[in-house]
Amino acid sequence: MNQENSLEAEEKVILDDIASRLKVFGRERGELIPILQMIQERHAYIVEDAIKMTAEHLGIAICETYGVATFYNQFRFHPPGKNQIKVCLGTACHVRGGDIILENFERKLEIRDGETTPDREFSIERVVCVGCCALAPVAIVNETVQGHMAPSKVEGLILGFKIEKEKAEREKQKSEPAQ
């Protein structure tokens, strides 16, 4: 219940922001993809109502807007996790076992690619070639490219995040009684 409320509030903030940003864009059809990119860049995903707002701004049908947005791989329609994991499955990564890396992340986090963990800490996506083929297999964790991945490195990365989170929580607890 609580979580739902916060998600709603979150979306409202996002929509207000988009409304103010839309003003700088023209109303030609050619602005559609730049607008969608702006939304995703600022908010990491495209909220359902944002599609409606974009369609109204450009004077085109909602289904048409949705059709374009879903055509391109870049656009996401669910909020990603705090830590975004992208596993490269380009040719070089595939030959060097990229799918095994993806599977290890999936197993470790108990989600499939394209999903977010219920606590919204992690999400996994597969990407096709980030152009670091010489370092294959590659995963991108929060914009940092991790080259020469191995199953053991997957465990290490996730453990690192968990330890950091626990540390942050401990520190928060420590500082709370003082206030």
Next chain:
Amino acid sequence: MSPLNNETVQKAFGVIRDEAKRRRDAFREEPVPKIQIGMATCGIASGALETKNAFEEVLAERKIEAHIRTVGCIGHCYAEPVVIMDHPESGFPPIFYHNVTPGKAKMLAKSFLEEGDPLFEHVLGAMEENDLVPQVLDFPRFNQEKRVVLEKCGRVDPEDIYEYIADGGYETLAKILQLAPNEIIEEVQKSGLRGRGGAGFPTGRKWDLARNADGQHKTVICNADEGDPGAYMDRTLLESNPHQVLEGMAICAYAVGAQKAIVYVRAEYPLAVKIVTKAIGQARELGLLGEGVLGSSFDLEIDVFQGSGAFVCGEETALIQSIEGNRGMPRHRPPYPVQQGLGGQPTVINNVKTLASIPPIIEHGATWFRAIGTEKSPGTAIFSVVGNIVHAGLVEIPMGVTLRTLIFDICGGVPNKKKFKAVQIGGPSGGCLPEDFLDTPIDFDSLIQAGAMMGSGGMVVMDEDTCMVDVSRYFLDFTQKESCGKCTFCRIGTHHLLNTLERITKGEGRDGDLEQLETLSEDIKDGSLCGLGKTAPNPVLTSLRYFRDEYEAHVKERRCPARMCRTLTAFYIDLDKCARGCDACVGSCPVEAIFTTKDRKKGVDQSLCVKCGECMVACPAEYDAVMKVSPPDLAPIIEQAVDD
């Protein structure tokens, strides 16, 4: 153009060039050591940022005076992070260091810059001829390349336009503004340059068609929607030397009579987008773009458009659709974009490498360019050689060099003493060529004859552990997802091909599957409109042609000869080799599939094993006890006693 105009252009450019040279000389003459770090995406991925920070820290800490300069990528990805240190006072020439970790960086700063010891054990080579250190040019990875397009990459700072100008940049643009447009087109036609996007259409002819097409608002588009998984030279070029591309675009725009140009970059390349945008701003500031370029009557605005991740948008009509805000679906040609493109106006769409080839061609002349490469494919080709290869990275070679020279001599061959099996050229549209084709010269026509294609220049080398059926399945999985859905054969046909291949890799192949793959592949080629569908079956067709026995082993024997298809392989521990005392494999297993029996035998629970191969890596080399077999029933069964 009037002689008055010529004078204005020359004068305007002279001022900029003098300033660039003054800056360069001032930098060169400063009597401090210079540290040059390669900072393109692959460098950063290998830790170049950390290396740079380490240098900054140690310089500040020990009060060493030195300049740190960031440059683009020189294409030697296997050696990243790459650092070149120039310390003239030490008596050594500029030295090239590879794999410079932060620790190594600190050590180098201390030993080389403070004590004058260049630490020979970390040196890859010297950048110039000298008596002390062997030159990098003595290595085949360096001396067999012929750099035309990548020449300045890794030498200039991509974020400083003056460095490019001091290195001879924009000189060509200033020169052509004094020529008539058709003179430029003639020169490009004479050079025989063919489009580097893969199809190899003569660039000069494309420009000529665009010049003669009717339309007031012509556009030039630089196609940097590098979608082929396994190719990244366009990105490197934009990140390492964006101005050469912009100069090529400006020359093209002047020649065809366009006032607007667009760089269409993949959104997956954020650094390239950032650097190109900055480069455009700098060029505009100096009057090399914008209204009245260099004081002439030629206007040009260049914008950046970010593609949103659709492989099919590399196709020119789909690319235009996406700029116009539609789904990127190709349309029928003719009319070609040079007649009716963006907004119905004539549009020239050239690949990044094609445009970057223009300034050198105009500078040195068509005859010079023709002397490189082969008669029908003059010039150079850039390949990203990756996969199971020792010296992975970008290589620019003259057309006509054989695959063997490229893979074995220049790139060092296959690592870990494995055997070479095949090389995949041209990505999802290309094909796999076996060993017999290693003496094929690399040019547009020979590759097509062999069943592959130049494509975008992705080259993935595969060793004996790579399953060709699985590689075909991989490519079909890619093209099937990327099919825009317009043509039935492409949409449903690729899906069906993929299903069949998936069944085969799982050991569920049936009689007649291979024949059906072949007929369906031909049908998809015939029934598709654009290059995606027309070439999507290529990986299947070439691998069926050259590696049919592997397909047959999968279908008839339920066996994967390369032991790659996971359903068809199993791991076990050879108890004769196993030391029994160590638990390295048990600890490494992510799913706890490896167990130890009471008498210290190690077994693998096949129902739990995910076949990741970690145990094989973990098992100490002196035992080498983990075995991989196909078909899976070859693995001996070890009972895991529940009690006692």
